[in-house]
Amino acid sequence: MTAESISLQGSLFGDLAESPTNRKISPDSTKDDDFSDAELIKNAQARPRPSKSSTDIEPLDHPIGDENPQGSDLTNVSHHSDVEITQLTPVLRHYVELKKENPERILLYRLGDFFECFFEDAILLSQLLELTLTGKAAGKEIGRIPMAGIPHHSAERYCSMLIQKGLSVALCDQLESTQNKEGKLLKRGVTRVLTPGTVIEEGMLQAKKNNWLAAVLIEAKPDKNSYQWGLAYADISTGEFFVKEGIDLDALEQEIAKIEASEVICQQIDDRSLVKKWCPKNIELTQTAKTPFTLHEAKSSLKNHYKLNTINGLGFHEWELAIRAAGGLLAYLHETNPINSVERTRSDIPLEVPQLSVSNEALIVDAQTRRNLEILSTQKDGRFQGSLLWAIDRTLTAMGGRCLRRWLESPLIDLKRINARQEIVSFLVKESSLRQVLRKLLRSMADLERLSGRAGAGHAGARDLVAIADGLERLPLLAANLQSLPKKSPSWLIPLQNVDKDLLKLANTIRNTLINNPPLNLSEGGLIHDGIDPILDGLRNMLDDQNEWLNSQEEQERKASGNNNLRLQYHRTFGYFLAVSKSKANDVPSHWIRRQTLANEERFITPDLKTREGKIFQLKARSGQREYELFSDLRQIVGDHAHAIRKAAKSIAGLDALAGLAELAASNNYCAPKILDSKSGANKICIEACRHPVVEQMLVEREFQPNNIEIGDKTDLIILTGPNASGKSCYLRQIGLIQLLSQVGSWIPATKGLISISDRIFTRVGAVDDLAAGQSTFMVEMAETAYILNQATNNSLVLLDEIGRGTATFDGLSIAWSVSEFLAKEIKSRTIFATHYHELNSLAKTFTNISNSQVLVKQNGNDLHFLHKVVDGGANRSYGIEAARLAGVPKKVIDTANKVLERLENNN
Incomplete structure (x- = not known):
């Protein structure tokens, strides 16, 4: 590790301003001092420092960055391609060269304490970002050009705002320190490219949501009539990486929408x-070169x-399109994670x-x-509050939150895996004391997945x-409490039941090294314990000597x-000085040198103090550099x-998700459903007193009905009738959500449940215009209906809310009738x-596998009470006019509507 490379340390937005290495040191002040490694080790041996005690090393100040004054004298040059590069100043010439290499990205260029762009x-x-637009002199022939910047210590916050807007950022940082570089340009280079799918910084990520980067490869099939595709998607922050192949572009769109990719290449x-x-x-698409694919x-x-x-050992060597998509994704990661031009190394993610x-390994739930079911966000405004995930998420860690989210995105269809999860949930529901102990251990667990990444x-x-060490040290406690789990526990819990001893040694190493x-x-500095490194101890001993001298x-x-x-003080900018009050300023010794005048005091230095200052700065620089080298080795x-x-983190995440589901079940009066394998021929849903898991939590003034x-046994299709606003849509949705929860392995909001595994869940609830695609409300409705009829099987769950309402009454009725017949006779799905x-109630008289149900309503005169x-049995009216009156429609309109309705019914 060289002194020049220290500017690359830390996180992406680490403090790269003036560090101890950047302090200018007088050569004469240190020429008689021996700071060699051998001498420092000898010093440490003679004066050993006790280990595991932190040393308070006083931090140094950072220089104030040069601020360009505001002005209205900017030239008309507003694009980097509008200038002759040879006429630019050296710094701007370098900026333009880098900008040409990153034309689609915002280039932030480090100058002192700021990241600037032009x-x-x-x-x-x-x-x-609502920043002030200033200017910078670009050369005599060009004049001043636009400039805006952000403080380096706030770069993460501002970059996060840019990433959220779907933009990409290239960070050009200093690759060497400012020491002995007076009058020379610092070496700079692009050290990181930030895109929506490649960020790993904590402040740019949602804790309980994966940040997927997807790579897509599309090729026409030999017959040229359809397309085949390969898909690779990875969460760079957690290391998860998946590949997939398929046919049909609609299926590809469904896959990308399901994972909610932050960026697609x-x-x-x-x-x-x-x-x-x-x-x-709504997905950010980046098109790249064809070669990596x-x-x-x-x-x-x-x-x-x-x-x-x-690559034969990877397990998908015969899936050519998936391989090519994965290769394209890895190439993009290398492009956005440049080589360190000083050390010629790359830290691969x-x-x-x-x-x-x-x-076919998961329950398919289309976009x-x-x-419609509002699984991850609400349908109306896309909010998290009010979604199924919001209602059931009792996880205590970010890892567990992401795990539960993935389970909802891909519920299981394998009976053994479903029962394995459900058994643990049931066990933790009964063993409440154990559940609380586990949740207490999980509560303060850090995000080990992303931290290790x-x-x-x-x-x-x-x-x-240190957070990683905290988490790893809890593993033995978790393991001790997991010995009583059911024997059929999921295999992914094994790393938590049998703790890797190397991880405990790693935690001990971190503890013994870092404060x-x-x-x-x-x-x-201020990172490493005493007694860890003899060179560092020798430097600290010398610093102690200097402090005694001060x-x-x-x-x-x-x-x-x-x-x-009189006081001897230290200022982060001006160094060491002697401070006296104004009244005593004229009586100071002759060897004092005035350094600064303030309103209430005068500050002085002495030749000896100035000499010692240089030695102290050099010792602190060496000490800080040595600590960083030790830290870098530990981080590696x-x-x-x-x-x-x-x-281990994946095991923790799964345990947290299951413990959260157990907490949900215990506190909300859920029951454990019995799950039937669809392969046995049983296709049924029998649930007693089922409730909507979200709506029941949002009701305040009354209980959910x-x-x-x-x-499924004798009935494949239920015709559900009843008034508007009576709860039909809520009933449909709660059935779908309970089916989903049961295949996740959760308990369900009911008193008893017998549920067969579904291969797919389909819903058609409401419709809107898609004017951009030239489709009316009715056309969208018909397209959704066609999709269901073409894809559903006898193992599917189909939930339909109003079909045929977007056209003439008899047309709509005819369509609804024929769709019902097709589902009952041909598909036989639930x-x-x-x-x-x-009129559809009469279908029950013709088809034995169709039955009627209704939502009850009570009418007293003009008062209408929804019983939910x-x-x-089937309803014979919809009470639409009464609902209109309750909504505030004028009385004249209501009276006219009643007359028209009476006339129509008589004529019919």
Whole structure:
């Protein structure tokens, strides 16, 4: 580790301003001192320092950055391509060269204490972040050009705002210190590229949500009539990596929408209409070169990243499109994680071996159904509060929150895996004391998945490593409390029941090396315990000697000046000085040199104090550099254990999710459903007193009205009728959510449940115009209906709310009738169809597997009371006019509507 490389230390936004190495030291002040390693080790041996005691090393100040004055004398040059590069100043010339290499990214260029940007980036930055647009002299021929900047210590916050807006940022940092560089340009280079899918910094990520980067490869099939695709997606912060292949662009769109990718990359596609067929509108798309997606380059990327001779051992070597997509993703990661131009090294972000994802291993829930059931966010405004995840999430760690979210995104269809989860939930519900002990241990557990990833990428700070040690030290306590779990526990709990001893040794190493509460800044020392390194101990001994001299000097100068109020002080900018009041300033000794005048005091230095100051700065610089070297070695050791830490973290996450589901079940009166394997031929849902898991938590003034549901034995389709606002849609949704929860392995909001495994859940609830695609409300409704009828099987759950209402009455009734017949006769899926077409009740007389249900309403004169109770039998009216009156429609309109209704009914 060289002195120049210290500017690269710490996190992405570490303190790169003036550190001890940047202090200018007079050569004459240290020429007689021996700071060699041998002498320092000898000093430490003669004066050993006790281990595990922190040393308070006084931090140094940072220089004030140069601020460019505001002005209106900017030239008309607003784009970097509008200038002749040879006419620019050296700094701006370098900026433009880097900007040409990163044309689509905002380039932040480190100058002193600020990250600056110029030309079009400055204008954009000032608009997006509401910053003042200033100017900078670009050369005699050019004049002043636009400039905007952000303080280096606030860079993470501002970059997070840019990332949230879907932009990418290239960070150009200083690659060497300012020491002895007066009059010369500092070496600078792009050290990090931030994009929505590649951030790993804590402040830019949602704690309980994965941040997926997806890579897509699309090729036309040999018949040219359809497309096949490969998909790779990874969470850079947690190391999870998945690959998949498929056919049909609609299926690809569903996959990308399901994972809610932050960023999608693909090879260059000239046909924009093709992109619109598979890339959701709200997803950030980045098109890259085609070369990384070729089979040869992709295999090379995989072998190089995982240090393999062949990719056959990865388990998907026969999936060519998946391989190419994975290779494209890895190439993009290397592009956004540049080589350190000083040390010629790259800290590769640790990714797990890609896992092949197969569609038939999970319950399929399409994007429309996820929106209708409000699984992860509400349908109306996309808020988290009011979603299913909001209602059931009782996890205590960020890892557990992400795990539960993934379970909801991909519920299980394997009976053994479902029962394995449910058994643990049931066990923890009964063993409440054990559940509370486990949750207490989990409550303060750090995010080991992301912390270990940052360590492996070389971005972790000292506090990150201490948090990792905290988490690892809890593993034996968790293991001791997990010995009584059911024997059929999921296999992923094994690393938690049998703790890896190497992880405990790692935690002990971190504890013995770092102080318990290290500073955020990594360059100024105060990180490492005494007794760890003899060179560091020798430096600290010398600093102690200097501090003793300072104390004696203060007393000596007091006697020499006759001023008992004199104080020897330190300022982060001006160094050491002697402070006296204004009234005593004229009576100071002749060897004092005035340094600064303030309103109430004068500050002086002496030649001896100035000489000692240089020695102290040099010792602090050496000490800070040595501590950083020791810290970097420790961080590398932790990074080497990233895979083992993440393995334990996944177990912790799963345990947290299951313990949270147990807490939910115990506190909300849930029951354990009996799950039936669909392979046995049983397709039924029999639930007593089921409730909506979200609505019941949001009701304040009254209790939720539970209802029963029985479908599947003799009945495949239920025609559900009843008034508007009576709760039909709520009933449909709660059935879908209970099906989902049961296949996650959770208990359900009911008193008893018998549920068969579904392969898919379909919903069609409401519709809106899609004007951009040229589709009316009715056309959207019909497209959704067609999708369901073409994809549903006899093992599916279909929930329909109003079909055919967007066209003429008889047209709509005919469509609703025929759809019902098709579902009952051909598909025979478990279906609930909520409708106002009361004529459909007569289907139950023709088809034995169709039955009628209704939502009860009570009418007293003009008063209408919704009972929200579902019973057998069909309703004969919808009370629409009464509902309109309750909504505030004028009385004249209501009276006219009643007359028209009476006339229509008589004529019919």
